Amino acid sequence: MTDDEIIDTINRALVKEFELDKKKMLSDAHLFDTLELDSLDMVDMVIVLENAFKFKITEEKEIREIRTLGDIHNFVIKKSNEIRKGS
Amino acid sequence: MTYDCAVIGAGLSGLASAIILSKNGLKTALIEKSSRTAPLVRGFKREGHYFDTGFHHAGGINEGSTGRLMLDYLGISQHLNVVSSNSNYTDMVRFRDSSFEFRFPVGIKQLKDRLEQFFPGDINFINRYINEINRQCSLLPFLNLNADIKTMNILENVHGNSLADFLSHNTDNPYLQSVLTIHSLLNGVPPGEQGLNNYAYIVGPYYESVSYIEGGGSALVAAYEKAAKENGVDIFLNREAQKLIFSSSGELKGTGFKDGAEINAKNIISTIHPSQLMNIVPENLFRPSYNKRIKTLDETPSAFILYGTSEIDLKRLIGSNLYLVPADGNNFGDFSNPIENRPINIIISNADKKENIFQCIFIMICPASINEVEQWGNSIRGKRPQGYLEFKDNICRRMLDYFVSYYPELKGKIHAVDFSTPLTLKDYSGSPFGSMYGAKHRIEQYNPFPMTSIKGLYLAGQSIVAPGLLGTLISAFLACGNILGHDYLRGALKVWNQEE
Ligand SMILES: Cc1cc2nc3c(=O)[nH]c(=O)nc-3n(C[C@H](O)[C@H](O)[C@H](O)COP(=O)(O)OP(=O)(O)OC[C@H]3O[C@@H](n4cnc5c(N)ncnc54)[C@H](O)[C@@H]3O)c2cc1C
Numbered sequence: 001m002t003d004d005e006i007i008d009t010i011n012r013a014l015v016k017e018f019e020l021d022k023k024k025m026l027s028d029a030h031l032f033d034t035l036e037l038d039s040l041d042m043v044d045m046v047i048v049l050e051n052a053f054k055f056k057i058t059e060e061k062e063i064r065e066i067r068t069l070g071d072i073h074n075f076v077i078k079k080s081n082e083i084r085k086g087s
Numbered sequence: 088m089t090y091d092c093a094v095i096g097a098g099l100s101g102l103a104s105a106i107i108l109s110k111n112g113l114k115t116a117l118i119e120k121s122s123r124t125a126p127l128v129r130g131f132k133r134e135g136h137y138f139d140t141g142f143h144h145a146g147g148i149n150e151g152s153t154g155r156l157m158l159d160y161l162g163i164s165q166h167l168n169v170v171s172s173n174s175n176y177t178d179m180v181r182f183r184d185s186s187f188e189f190r191f192p193v194g195i196k197q198l199k200d201r202l203e204q205f206f207p208g209d210i211n212f213i214n215r216y217i218n219e220i221n222r223q224c225s226l227l228p229f230l231n232l233n234a235d236i237k238t239m240n241i242l243e244n245v246h247g248n249s250l251a252d253f254l255s256h257n258t259d260n261p262y263l264q265s266v267l268t269i270h271s272l273l274n275g276v277p278p279g280e281q282g283l284n285n286y287a288y289i290v291g292p293y294y295e296s297v298s299y300i301e302g303g304g305s306a307l308v309a310a311y312e313k314a315a316k317e318n319g320v321d322i323f324l325n326r327e328a329q330k331l332i333f334s335s336s337g338e339l340k341g342t343g344f345k346d347g348a349e350i351n352a353k354n355i356i357s358t359i360h361p362s363q364l365m366n367i368v369p370e371n372l373f374r375p376s377y378n379k380r381i382k383t384l385d386e387t388p389s390a391f392i393l394y395g396t397s398e399i400d401l402k403r404l405i406g407s408n409l410y411l412v413p414a415d416g417n418n419f420g421d422f423s424n425p426i427e428n429r430p431i432n433i434i435i436s437n438a439d440k441k442e443n444i445f446q447c448i449f450i451m452i453c454p455a456s457i458n459e460v461e462q463w464g465n466s467i468r469g470k471r472p473q474g475y476l477e478f479k480d481n482i483c484r485r486m487l488d489y490f491v492s493y494y495p496e497l498k499g500k501i502h503a504v505d506f507s508t509p510l511t512l513k514d515y516s517g518s519p520f521g522s523m524y525g526a527k528h529r530i531e532q533y534n535p536f537p538m539t540s541i542k543g544l545y546l547a548g549q550s551i552v553a554p555g556l557l558g559t560l561i562s563a564f565l566a567c568g569n570i571l572g573h574d575y576l577r578g579a580l581k582v583w584n585q586e587e
Contacts (some may be wrong), residue, residue: 016375017374017376017379018374018375019374030098040538040539040540040542041374041376041377041540043241043533043536044374044376044377044380045376046242046533047376047380047533048376053127056137056246057242057246058242058243058246059242060240060241060242060243063242066317
């Protein structure tokens with residue numbers, strides 16, 4: 001998957017599972033202020049990402065630091081790269 | 088009627104939650120659909136004997152434990168006689184393929200010593216195992232009042248090692264593996280799905296001390312009810328919450344019943360099965376991802392339960408709590424296995440004298456799936472078809488035979504007085520699936536948290552933290568902590584502890 005495909009997959013999954021407004025899905029969109037998610041949604045976000053990318057997320061600290069949609073994109077891109085290198 | 092808080096469901100979690108809130112000055116309504124509180128743990132009488140159902144004994148409520156501190160704080164212990172383990176009241180594990188048996192001592196240090204004595208080849212691992220159980224328990228807020236509530240590693244735990252993996256990587260001894268996995272029966276999670284952290288929450292307090300309550304589950308509920316009344320909780324029985332009500336601006340307003348009556352409360356703690364909560368909230372209240380997660384939570388097993396009497400003194404023969412381990416070990420996740428290949432828990436309750444004939448009372452619990460009785464699922468209690476009754480008789484007889492195959496001296500001396508199947512549990516337990524302990528606390532599953540994304544709506548109950556008396560107490564303190572403040576509530580417990 002290219003980075004753009006990853007971003008597209010993330011955005012589509014989040015729009016569907018969290019009923020988000022497609023137009024607001026910009027990298028600098030703040031999850032809490034702009035997209036109106038809250039900290040409790042983070043567990044479901046993790047599950048959505050795990051299902052979409054078929055990997056397990058154990059990086060508790062990094063997940064807790066996520067604030068914007070772009071942070072999610074970067075997290076998944078980084079993780080996908082690591083997995084690709086590892087395998 | 089207007090309250091500060093409403094608690095839905097008056098099981099052990101709901102009763103505890105309502106008492107905490109009321110005690111702290113909040114006007115609280117406790118709402119239960121059954122005609123009595125805590126129907127699951129009340130026990131019943133048959134042929135003149137009292138049988139316990141959903142409460143036999145518990146870990147972590149002995150003198151000095153956090154669980155006891157909670158019961159003290161709630162004003163419950165003063166109405167109870169809690170009898171904590173001594174050498175006569177502990178667990179025993181017995182194996183099919185040899186005369187090998189292992190009796191658990193009282194105390195975790197003593198357990199370590201005994202394990203080392205029985206399994207000298209595994210001393211290093213035993214040490215690691217015990218340390219790991221202690222470490223996990225120290226991380227759980229409310230088991231350890233000083234643990235930091237914000238630093239629980241949720242993701243690591245969900246994707247953690249299973250108990251079975253942890254053991255199989257570290258020891259080849261099948262007896263040791265069985266001894267260290269047998270308490271999986273207590274939270275209904277097979278060892279291959281059991282996370283080490285969740286297992287530790289169950290066995291940590293349990294290894295330390297097991298207590299029973301004089302008068303059993305029925306005395307336990309009576310004490311909870313007394314404390315609820317003393318603290319001013321208003322209990323509404325025969326009241327099924329059918330919907331949550333929201334104001335036009337979207338704020339939680341209360342809960343409503345079939346006849347149109349309502350209870351207004353800005354804070355609601357739901358202790359019903361989380362999947363049932365989803366049926367009483369407006370459809371779009373939660374996001375689709377949360378909806379899906381809660382509705383598809385994997386359930387703990389159901390059970391076949393035999394209520395029996397024995398002409399032989401089982402207390403003397405066995406002790407108080409026996410686990411029969413089949414030849415293949417403790418895996419009870421596969422219900423295509425005949426019952427003879429499933430581990431079984433036998434609880435020996437107090438002896439009775441009836442018409443001057445000695446009778447010892449026991450309860451046998453065999454994990455089962457609701458699918459095993461699915462074909463009779465639509466029949467009505469009291470009017471079930473002949474096929475079902477024959478099936479029941481057959482399993483009942485085989486369970487007695489199972490017991491006898493481990494203790495041949497019991498042949499002809501043990502008798503079934505009553506027998507229940509997963510259909511019975513479905514009728515009597517709070518779980519829509521007839522499961523014993525609600526949603527499974529297993530690896531790779533995210534159970535719901537005590538807080539929800541809806542302001543004022545909180546969750547407590549066995550599906551949230553852990554099943555059992557201690558699990559429901561902790562879940563109640565966590566849910567109420569969201570309303571009263573966690574630091575405040577944990578502080579109140581600590582102060583209570585010092586003053587006592
Ligand atoms: C066979 C068996 C043996 C057990 N043995 C032990 C033991 O020895 N020790 C131990 O500690 N634990 C034991 N347990 C576990 C323990 O009984 C449970 O974990 C505990 O009772 C669960 O309490 P709860 O409040 O979470 O749930 P529940 O007791 O299920 O409470 C939920 C309540 O909500 C009510 N309700 C549901 N829907 C609504 C609605 N819409 N409106 C109003 N009310 C509603 C239900 O009627 C129910 O009373 C055992 C369980 C079983 C099945």
